[in-house]
Amino acid sequence: MTFARRRYGRDNYLYLLAEGADAALVDPGDPVAALELAAAHRLAPRWILHTHGHADHSGGSAALREQLGARVLGHGADSAWFPPDQDLSGEGEIALGTLRIRVLAAPGHTPGSILLMWRGRLLTGDTLFWGGCGNCRHGGDAGRLAESFAGVIAGLAGALEVHPGHDYAEANLPFVLDLEPGNAAAAVRLSEVRAARAAGQEPEPASLAAERAVNPFLRAGEAEVRAALGRRGVHARDGREAFLALRRLRDAW
Helix, strand or coil, X not given: CEEEEEEECCCEEEEEEEECCEEEEECCCCHHHHHHHHHHXXXXXXXXXXXXXXXXXXXXXXXXXXXXXXXXXXXXXXXXXXXXXXXXXXXXXXXECCEEEEEEECCCCCCCCEEEEECCEEEEECCEECCEECCCCCCCCHHHHHHHHHHCHHHCCCXXXXXXXXXXXXXXXXXXXXXXXXXXXXXXXXXXXXXXHXXXXXXXXXXXXXXXXXXXXXXXXXXXXXXXXXXXXXXXXXXXXXXXXXXXXXXXX
């Protein structure tokens, strides 16, 4: 079994999943970085998975498909950005050789955003970040994102490791602490992330349980988050209104 990630650009992550020789790349926005990662593990990926269609995640897929003969899988609702060879809409689990990957529709950042679950790991694309969530300015819908958090992510096991499509932790966590100055878990996480980056290392993934303690978007229905919003003069009647208010505050922060 192989699981590996590679940073490319400023803060993007691509991932490599493999069972034996059966290998898949996830969100290979940079084809050179993707090939280097595959070569480092002596693998020739036969599949490419998109968590969503945005070019910074799918921009390397056409070249990789041609070079590797790989098949591209993604949700058809994001075909305007990249038409997949196989539409994952309606799929609950996919079999790629010996790889078995669970697919969870999580629209909001884009209409076709999905989460991928494999061997205790949750690949969240631009839906869920360490300390935040995806913005909805590029073809998204914040109301649908709120529903994905409340209806999909809320029901997932806390032991899952969260592996996002970007490392935005150093940008998101100061917002969390501005909103919730007493959030000790967020303060510790920010310190850990900054220490890792200062040492030239990648931050360790957070469990979903740990992320729930840190990330207000995962706690939008809780009284303490609504109280924090109230201190900003924002009065949310329920979790959906709180989530939308958080997204607006984060957009303007």
